[in-house]
Amino acid sequence: MFRAVTAAPEGRWLLLLLSLAFVLRAGVAIGVDRQVRLAGRMFLVEGDANGYWELGRKLAAGEDYAIHTPPRYVLRTPGFPLLLAGCISVFGERVFPATLVLATVGTCCCGLVWALARPLVAPRAALAAVALSAVAPLQIGSSVQVLSEGWFSLWLLVSLLGLRPLLQRPAGSGETAKFSTEPRPWFYMSRGLLAGSATGAGVLVRPGWILWPAAAAVCLLLAGRGGWRQRVVAIAFLCLGCWLVLLPWAWRNQQICGHWVHTSLWSGPSLYDGLHPAATGASDMSFFDREQLSLQMSEYEVNEVYKRRAWDFVRSSPLRAFQLALMKSGRFLSPVLQAEGFSGGMFSLLCLLWNFGLLVLVLRGSWIQTYSRNWSLLLLLWLPFLQFLLIHLVFVGSVRYRLPVEFPLLVLAGHSLADWFLRDRTDAELAAARAAH
Numbered sequence: 378m379f380r381a382v383t384a385a386p387e388g389r390w391l392l393l394l395l396s397l398a399f400v401l402r403a404g405v406a407i408g409v410d411r412q413v414r415l416a417g418r419m420f421l422v423e424g425d426a427n428g429y430w431e432l433g434r435k436l437a438a439g440e441d442y443a444i445h446t447p448p449r450y451v452l453r454t455p456g457f458p459l460l461l462a463g464c465i466s467v468f469g470e471r472v473f474p475a476t477l478v479l480a481t482v483g484t485c486c487c488g489l490v491w492a493l494a495r496p497l498v499a500p501r502a503a504l505a506a507v508a509l510s511a512v513a514p515l516q517i518g519s520s521v522q523v524l525s526e527g528w529f530s531l532w533l534l535v536s537l538l539g540l541r542p543l544l545q546r547p548a549g550s551g552e553t554a555k556f557s558t559e560p561r562p563w564f565y566m567s568r569g570l571l572a573g574s575a576t577g578a579g580v581l582v583r584p585g586w587i588l589w590p591a592a593a594a595v596c597l598l599l600a601g602r603g604g605w606r607q608r609v610v611a612i613a614f615l616c617l618g619c620w621l622v623l624l625p626w627a628w629r630n631q632q633i634c635g636h637w638v639h640t641s642l643w644s645g646p647s648l649y650d651g652l653h654p655a656a657t658g659a660s661d662m663s664f665f666d667r668e669q670l671s672l673q674m675s676e677y678e679v680n681e682v683y684k685r686r687a688w689d690f691v692r693s694s695p696l697r698a699f700q701l702a703l704m705k706s707g708r709f710l711s712p713v714l715q716a717e718g719f720s721g722g723m724f725s726l727l728c729l730l731w732n733f734g735l736l737v738l739v740l741r742g743s744w745i746q747t748y749s750r751n752w753s754l755l756l757l758l759w760l761p762f763l764q765f766l767l768i769h770l771v772f773v774g775s776v777r778y779r780l781p782v783e784f785p786l787l788v789l790a791g792h793s794l795a796d797w798f799l800r801d802r803t804d805a806e807l808a809a810a811r812a813a814h
Contacts, residue, residue: 387500391491391507398487398511402480406521410473419472422716426523428453433461434470449676450633451642455626456532456581457525476521483520483527486784487511489534493541494788497754499795506791509735510784514728515714519780525582530781532579533586537757537785539572540593543611544753545600562610565603569611573618580623583781584640585768590616592760600753634677645680645687651705651773652687654694658704659715660773705774709766712736714776735783735790742789745796758785 409421420426431444436458443450460482461475468474487510494503510516520527543565572593579586594612601608623639630638646665650656653664670679691698708715712732713725746755762782769778 387504390504391488394504394507394511395484395488398507399480399484401512401517402483402520403477405517406473406476406480409521410476413472420523422522422524425525429457429461429525430472430523432458433465436462437465445671447671449642449671451630451638451676453643454581454584454641456578456583457528460528461523472523475523479523479527480521482531483516486516486520486527486530486534489531489538490784490787490791493534493538493785494791496541497788498792502792502795503788504791505794506787509738509787509790509794513735513783513787514724514731515776515780516783519777524777526777526780529579529583529586530784532575532582533761533781534784535575536572536579536586536589536593537761539568539575540596540615541757543568543572543597543602543608544757545602560603560607562607565607565611566614569614570618573615573620574622575618576615577619577622580619580640581626584644585765585772587619587640588764588768589761590619592764596753596756596760600756634675636677638677642676642680645683647772648687649683649690651701651771652690652698654690654697656701656773658701658708658774660775702770705769705772706766708774708776709769709779711776716775735787738790738793739786741797742791742793745792746789758788761785 413419413421419430428444432442432453432455435442435444436455441448441450442455442458444452460478464475464478487507490510491503491507494506497503498506573590576586576589576593579589590612593615597608597612597615601611603611620639627637627639630636634642646662649664650660650662651658655661655664670682674682713728743755743759762779762785765778765782769775
């Protein structure tokens with residue numbers, strides 16, 4: 378299949394765009410490596426990166442999966458540290474090779490955008506989506522940081538690829554697609570299990586993705602392929618696949634802390650970070666180090682205390698909680714970086730212009746699909762973004778958390794871009810693509 382694709386003109390353009398994506402990311406990785414060396418640091422963005430790296434180092438060395446004193450065993454899900462552990466095992470404790478691996482992961486995300494778009498839109502629209510993902514400034518910069526966003530983006534896209542065959546296919550008239558033959562039950566079981574397994578892998582990288590099975594269930598119920606029974610089967614196996622992937626981690630946590638924890642015990646402090654009297658919508662975990670509750674309680678108890686405090690704050694100060702939600706949404710949707718040291722200057726102007734253009738393309742692409750009544754495509758591509766927006770109305774907000782869920786929207790932007798400049802050919806290509814798939 379790969380040989381057939383690469384032999385076609387479309388395949389050559391795809392390889393060219395993916396090569397461009399990797400070259401841009403590798404170039405930024407080289408620049409970042411030089412900058413951190415001159416500054417005498419390990420990472421451009423300190424904090425989370427240090428914790429991820431230490432956990433990866435411990436996994437590579439076969440040590441206990443825990444950091445800090447007293448040790449916290451369920452602080453981070455192991456999805457991203459496992460990738461870093463693999464890098465450390467192969468290249469040693471050198472950050473630069475790991476950033477090149479992450480640059481490769483970012484390039485693979487661009488390829489997955491094409492794989493997601495190709496059966497849904499015209500060939501040139503799919504290539505336009507890849508081009509946008511390849512040159513997006515913030516995607517390039519974030520993909521080479523020792524942070525989980527790039528690795529999570531890959532699993533998010535794989536999750537959507539697994540879910541896509543379970544949705545109604547677009548028809549030229551905008552009506553529900555008709556199928557000559559109804560797939561057998563194993564189709565819904567296997568596809569649901571595959572989508573669920575990819576979702577579980579994504580949860581092990583970014584715990585907030587654990588709500589995706591519920592969002593996917595809504596997507597399948599509203600625009601799923603087959604009858605209600607087949608949709609329910611697909612949903613059941615999607616949830617089963619996700620749970621099976623999370624089960625070893627949850628079992629390990631039960632052995633350590635006595636509770637079945639399928640994500641992490643950092644959700645309570647993270648929730649309180651976004652919901653307390655001095656909260657601003659940005660992250661400031663200084664309260665955790667100042668209070669030192671971990672010296673008095675177990676890891677599980679600390680998580681529960683902070684979770685309870687956060688909800689007590691919402692009940693006692695609902696207006697302030699609403700104001701914080703607006704502030705967090707502003708940070709999540711911001712067209713420029715707001716972190717100290719990364720805001721202002723020409724790069725912020727570039728990001729502002731880029732994101733304004735991208736917004737126009739995404740909205741126009743969404744209007745095209747709405748006009749065609751292609752609800753399944755809109756649900757598939759918009760739900761991840763909306764889910765993370767809602768999550769970060771509660772937790773702290775940042776542009777960093779938005780970047781993974783931008784990838785699906787690039788399919789809409791690519792369709793809009795191709796339709797805008799190649800309208801006389803896109804409709805015919807779209808019909809051919811639908812017939813082929």
